[in-house]
Amino acid sequence: xxxxxNVCKAYENGTLALKNVNLNIDKGEFVFIVGSSxxxxxxxxxxxxxxxxxxxxxxxxNGRRLTELKHKEVPYLRRDMGIVFQDFRLIPKxxxxxxxxxxxxxxxxxxxxxxxxxxxxxxxxxxxEKAFCFPNELSGGEQQRVGLARALVNNPKIIIADEPTGxxxxxxxxxxxxxxxxxxxxxxTILMVTHELFLVKKFPKRLIQINKGEIIHDSKxxxxxxxx
Numbered sequence: 001x002x003x004x005x006n007v008c009k010a011y012e013n014g015t016l017a018l019k020n021v022n023l024n025i026d027k028g029e030f031v032f033i034v035g036s037s038x039x040x041x042x043x044x045x046x047x048x049x050x051x052x053x054x055x056x057x058x059x060x061x062n063g064r065r066l067t068e069l070k071h072k073e074v075p076y077l078r079r080d081m082g083i084v085f086q087d088f089r090l091i092p093k094x095x096x097x098x099x100x101x102x103x104x105x106x107x108x109x110x111x112x113x114x115x116x117x118x119x120x121x122x123x124x125x126x127x128x129e130k131a132f133c134f135p136n137e138l139s140g141g142e143q144q145r146v147g148l149a150r151a152l153v154n155n156p157k158i159i160i161a162d163e164p165t166g167x168x169x170x171x172x173x174x175x176x177x178x179x180x181x182x183x184x185x186x187x188x189t190i191l192m193v194t195h196e197l198f199l200v201k202k203f204p205k206r207l208i209q210i211n212k213g214e215i216i217h218d219s220k221x222x223x224x225x226x227x228x
Contacts, residue, residue, distance in 0.1 A: 001027045007057035017043035019213040030190040035210035082151030086163035088143045090135040097131045141172035161192040
């Protein structure tokens with residue numbers, strides 16, 4: 001599913017963001033990615049999404065070798081991914097239904113399928129009654145669930161959640177990770193960056209800790225002594 005082979009990433013300003021990273025993430029895993037600010041977590045995600053390319057090494061995502069991927073092929077790589085952002089990134093002038101449907105229209109889904117699929121996903125995430133509300137009429141937790149619905153609607157193989165609980169309270173954080181866990185149980189691979197140790201403790205999944213561009217722990221939580 002996700003494979004890094006001796007991956008290094010250096011930026012033009014001299015920053016070495018990742019140093020000789022090697023890892024495999026299998027289909028259907030749920031992985032927390034932790035580390036302090038500047039540790040290399042964002043670079044790690046950007047490489048997976050092909051927003052950045054490695055300085056050296058090889059990355060394989062869903063069988064695609066990203067170093068060999070042509071620019072025109074990148075959208076096809078991302079069709080297999082659902083992205084959940086910390087700051088929601090909903091379109092203010094679109095209601096909930098259209099915010100979620102937009103992700104399907106981008107990949108060319110037909111209108112009949114959109115009308116069937118979007119209500120199904122909204123109901124799955126407890127948003128059925130909010131379908132025609134606009135983002136400014138929703139709570140922070142509801143907005144994040146819309147973001148999760150948008151990430152899920154195209155039935156991706158992998159969901160990348162970048163600090164998805166950063167702007168909601170602890171109760172809603174727990175609810176969002178619970179939803180991600182249910183999605184994972186359906187076979188979707190989940191990669192979630194978080195700073196919230198209580199979530200890592202509550203949901204004992206695989207834990208990857210990055211520090212100064214290096215993976216310093218890669219194991220299940222009960223085998224790791226993680227310090228925030």
